[in-house]
Amino acid sequence: MKNLFDKTDPVIVKTGFVGFMTIIAAQLGILFPVLVLLLLCMVVDYITGIISAGYHGKIKSSVGLWGIVKKLLYAVIVAVAIACDWVIINVAEQVGIIIPADTFFGLLVSLWLIFNELISILENLIEMEMTLPGFLIALVDKFKHLIENQGSAAVDAVNVKDKENE
Structure with a gap:
């Protein structure tokens, strides 16, 4: 008995x-x-992270599973930021304010998470006793904080406008 995948043309799937x-x-x-x-x-x-845990003989399925859950929750955080962008842009449009960007918070959150992941990758490599240039770690950390400050500045700007309207 042939299944559906035996009959499916790879070109159609691609x-x-x-x-x-x-x-x-x-x-x-x-x-x-x-x-x-x-x-x-x-x-x-x-x-x-798995390689580093194996290097130290500390591989645990519960820790690995939590790592996967954590990554999936990052996707939720990005989705919430994208939803915030969508709401802000559409509400502003309804009241006649045109915002020239399609995304702001989604982009900032995604970039912040990228730099967070890069720091984690560098930490994993350091835990395996690899020598890394100090400026690389400082550079990645600096960009992470720069992005965080941009997001905080945007929220502060909204707070100032809100207080002016009271």
């Missing part, structure tokens, strides 16, 4: 996948490559 990814990329705009990079960083961090 075409469908490419079409689906094109639609997603068009909807997310500038956020799409950033999210792909975030996904790549999350995978590399998970792999280096």
Whole structure:
């Protein structure tokens, strides 16, 4: 008995996948490559974490499972930030304010998580006694804080406008 996958043409599957990814990329705009990079960083961090745990003989399935859950929760955080962008942009448009950006908080959160993952990758490498240039760690940490400050400044700007309207 043949199953559905035996009858499926690989060209149709590839075409469908490419079409689906094109639609997603068009909807997310500038956020799409950033999210792909975030996904790549999350995978590399998970792999280096497993290698580091194996290096120290501390591999535990519960810790590995928590790592996967944590990465999935990062996706929830990004989704909430994207939803905030959508709400802000659409509400502003309803009251006649045009915001020239498609995303702000989604992009900031994604970039912050990328730098967080890069720091974690570097920490995993350091735990395996690899020598890394100190400036690299400082640079990644500096960019993480720069992005965090940009998000805080945006929230502060909203707070100032809110107090002016009272």
